[in-house]
Amino acid sequence: MSDCTNNATGIPASTLKELLRVMVLVRRFEEKIIEVYGLQDMKSPVHLCIGEEAIAAGVCAHLRPDDYLFTNHRNHGHCLAKGVDPKVLYAEFYGRVDGCCRGKGGSMHPAWPELGILGTSAIVGGGIALAVGTALASKMRQDGRVSVTFFGDGGSDEGTFHEGLNFAALKELPVIFVCENNFYATNSPLAARQPHPDIYKRAAGYGIPATALDGNDVVAIYLAAQDAVARARQGGGPTLLECKTYRWKGHVGPDCDHEKGCRPMEDLTAWMEKCPVELLKEDLLGTGVIEPWWYNKVVQETDQELDAALKFAKESPFPPKEEIYLHVYCEKGS
Amino acid sequence: MPWTKVFLSEDDLQQFKAAENLRSLSYVEALREAQEQLLESDPRVFILGEGVDDPGGIFGSTLGLVEKFGPGRVIDIPIAENGLTGVAVGAAAAGMRPIFVHMRMDFLPMCMDQIVNHAAKWYYMSGGRVPIPLVIRSIIGRGWGSAAQHSQALHALFMHIPGLKIAMPSTPYDAKGLLIAAVEDGNPVMFIEHRWIYNSVGYVPEEKYTVPFGQGVVRKEGREVTVVALSQMVYEAAKAARELEAEGISVEVIDPRTLNPLDDELICNSVKKTGRLVIADVACKTGGVGGEIACRVVEKAPGWLKAPVKRINFADTPTPSSPVLEEAYYPTSLTIKETIKELLRR
Ligand SMILES: Cc1ncc(C[n+]2csc(CCOP(=O)(O)OP(=O)(O)O)c2C)c(N)n1
Numbered sequence: 210m211s212d213c214t215n216n217a218t219g220i221p222a223s224t225l226k227e228l229l230r231v232m233v234l235v236r237r238f239e240e241k242i243i244e245v246y247g248l249q250d251m252k253s254p255v256h257l258c259i260g261e262e263a264i265a266a267g268v269c270a271h272l273r274p275d276d277y278l279f280t281n282h283r284n285h286g287h288c289l290a291k292g293v294d295p296k297v298l299y300a301e302f303y304g305r306v307d308g309c310c311r312g313k314g315g316s317m318h319p320a321w322p323e324l325g326i327l328g329t330s331a332i333v334g335g336g337i338a339l340a341v342g343t344a345l346a347s348k349m350r351q352d353g354r355v356s357v358t359f360f361g362d363g364g365s366d367e368g369t370f371h372e373g374l375n376f377a378a379l380k381e382l383p384v385i386f387v388c389e390n391n392f393y394a395t396n397s398p399l400a401a402r403q404p405h406p407d408i409y410k411r412a413a414g415y416g417i418p419a420t421a422l423d424g425n426d427v428v429a430i431y432l433a434a435q436d437a438v439a440r441a442r443q444g445g446g447p448t449l450l451e452c453k454t455y456r457w458k459g460h461v462g463p464d465c466d467h468e469k470g471c472r473p474m475e476d477l478t479a480w481m482e483k484c485p486v487e488l489l490k491e492d493l494l495g496t497g498v499i500e501p502w503w504y505n506k507v508v509q510e511t512d513q514e515l516d517a518a519l520k521f522a523k524e525s526p527f528p529p530k531e532e533i534y535l536h537v538y539c540e541k542g543s
Numbered sequence: 544m545p546w547t548k549v550f551l552s553e554d555d556l557q558q559f560k561a562a563e564n565l566r567s568l569s570y571v572e573a574l575r576e577a578q579e580q581l582l583e584s585d586p587r588v589f590i591l592g593e594g595v596d597d598p599g600g601i602f603g604s605t606l607g608l609v610e611k612f613g614p615g616r617v618i619d620i621p622i623a624e625n626g627l628t629g630v631a632v633g634a635a636a637a638g639m640r641p642i643f644v645h646m647r648m649d650f651l652p653m654c655m656d657q658i659v660n661h662a663a664k665w666y667y668m669s670g671g672r673v674p675i676p677l678v679i680r681s682i683i684g685r686g687w688g689s690a691a692q693h694s695q696a697l698h699a700l701f702m703h704i705p706g707l708k709i710a711m712p713s714t715p716y717d718a719k720g721l722l723i724a725a726v727e728d729g730n731p732v733m734f735i736e737h738r739w740i741y742n743s744v745g746y747v748p749e750e751k752y753t754v755p756f757g758q759g760v761v762r763k764e765g766r767e768v769t770v771v772a773l774s775q776m777v778y779e780a781a782k783a784a785r786e787l788e789a790e791g792i793s794v795e796v797i798d799p800r801t802l803n804p805l806d807d808e809l810i811c812n813s814v815k816k817t818g819r820l821v822i823a824d825v826a827c828k829t830g831g832v833g834g835e836i837a838c839r840v841v842e843k844a845p846g847w848l849k850a851p852v853k854r855i856n857f858a859d860t861p862t863p864s865s866p867v868l869e870e871a872y873y874p875t876s877l878t879i880k881e882t883i884k885e886l887l888r889r
């Protein structure tokens with residue numbers, strides 16, 4: 210396949226294919242967790258992002274390895290899209306010593322400083338403030354990095370959202386606020402928590418440019434994030450992107466919560482019609498950017514990589530018990 | 544040694560200075576000098592807080608710093624304590640060395656989430672990948688009708704949280720040395736200052752120096768009773784000890800200087816010698832630091848104690864405003880003296 214530009218979007222074909230590959234990676238990564246979770250040896254609560262892959266893929270496509278990224282409890286997609294090796298994530302979920310946090314963090318707190326992931330807070334809204342802090346550091350040091358924070362609609366309920374937006378705008382910090390609005394915080398619908406359905410409109414009060422996006426349209430997200438990252442990098446300050454999407458699985462764990470009556474089944478059916486992976490795949494097949502064999506090959510290679518990663522994780526040793534006392538404090542740092 | 548001395552009065556100090564010809568500064572000047580030297584010597588250091596750049600300069604402790612280092616490194620902030628603590632934690636994670644200043648410790652409950660759930664746990668949760676070199680300065684105080692929301696000391700809350708270090712300097716020497724040590728430490732440090740001793744004066748070297756965490760100091764040697772005193776109570780204890788000496792009672796005063804790490808050994812060795820323990824704290828009693836100190840001593844060697852442990856604290860109530868109620872609320876050197884005499888009568 211040539212690296213021609215796709216006419217409709219202006220995005221190079223190679224980029225579109227990479228976006229699809231990343232989304233397949235995230236989807237399959239999560240599906241493999243569902244496959245193994247019943248064995249009950251992955252003893253960490255998992256918050257799956259199936260159905261929401263486009264946001265991680267579209268935003269992270271613009272990030273440099275040294276750009277900072279803060280995610281939340283639903284973090285697997287963001288870490289993978291930033292380039293973290295699935296091996297160290299699975300190993301972490303299994304509580305092994307080769308996990309990205311030596312088994313101290315589990316699924317909710319991945320860290321991979323080499324790729325700007327300086328740790329993850331599962332306190333709703335917690336990471337928003339931290340990203341504003343790394344952006345402040347970047348601005349003080351003039352290091353050209355941008356910071357991205359992914360959070361849910363629930364995150365926008367929190368004070369840190371408002372405090373973070375205000376301070377980032379005040380100091381024109383290079384930070385992109387990405388709200389993954391899946392309309393629910395656990396089982397509580399957005400309408401029960403906020404008087405106004407549009408989260409992005411809050412940004413206007415702080416003078417921050419903001420857009421509402423179809424969170425399942427990776428191309429739309431890619432293009433909006435391109436502008437936001439470029440603006441931040443050039444010193445133009447923060448942006449808020451509200452990506453409306455939907456989580457297919459329950460809030461936590463591998464099951465479908467619609468069967469338990471948590472959310473209307475019709476909503477799930479409708480959103481599954483808008484599967485972000487299928488949408489891009491069909492589009493690229495239709496425009497001739499890819500052919501079926503290419504897609505099948507990507508899935509196959511991804512599965513191979515993930516199977517190897519799972520194997521690595523399960524073969525990795527548990528940390529020795531003494532490590533319970535390790536890393537409470539750092540040795541005198543300079 | 545000049546750096547262990549507490550001066551109870553200007554006379555005290557003048558006598559000492561004349562004898563030794565040493566440089567003296569007030570507690571607040573020592574804090575200011577520490578920050579100035581930190582800002583000068585380390586580009587990663589910056590200060591943020593409500594009013595750090597205003598003419599009051601946080602009771603004088605940040606005076607002149609914004610003029611010298613600019614608003615980019617001495618940053619006035621919105622009244623958004625938790626969010627801004629998160630900002631400071633994020634900047635620290637990215638390798639900066641923020642000093643976050645709060646005029647009153649009472650405002651720290653606003654930041655509990657970012658201090659307790661983020662700063663304190665980050666290094667551990669990341670498997671030792673990402674330290675948080677953050678110093679949170681907060682000021683405690685008493686009196687003048689400040690009442691319940693402007694006079695709390697909450698060190699006990701933070702002592703319960705693994706991952707935090709806690710310093711409570713009582714002398715100008717320690718204020719400077721511990722603040723520099725806190726910034727260089729690399730961990731989140733709760734640095735707790737007492738407003739009432741801001742003007743107390745003592746020996747402070749000009750150069751940048753550190754006071755090690757986890758090393759308490761004997762403020763006055765004695766044989767019969769050990770008083771472990773925190774922060775401003777060090778002065779009350781020293782005064783009590785001096786007065787009791789005249790009455791023939793020998794009191795040892797220990798200032799732990801840091802609560803986490805705590806110098807158990809110094810305290811235990813003293814109790815081993817005296818057989819009596821009094822803990823004078825600057826907060827209410829229940830669930831407090833005194834209980835922790837007493838327990839550590841008892842755990843080590845219950846047989847050392849010739850008398851029950853005594854804790855001197857504020858009443859277990861919120862702080863009242865009326866001067867009459869305040870007077871009943873705060874213990875002084877007199878309370879310490881009475882407690883010691885009672886212990887010895889047994
Ligand atoms: C401060 C805090 N409150 C409550 C929780 C429990 N909790 C975990 S995730 C969650 C919902 C978050 O919703 P949202 O931010 O929309 O993210 P989503 O799960 O929908 O991706 C809640 C309430 C928490 N982790 N932190």
Ligand SMILES: [Mg+2]
Nearest residue numbers: 361362393394
């Ligand atoms: Mg949500």
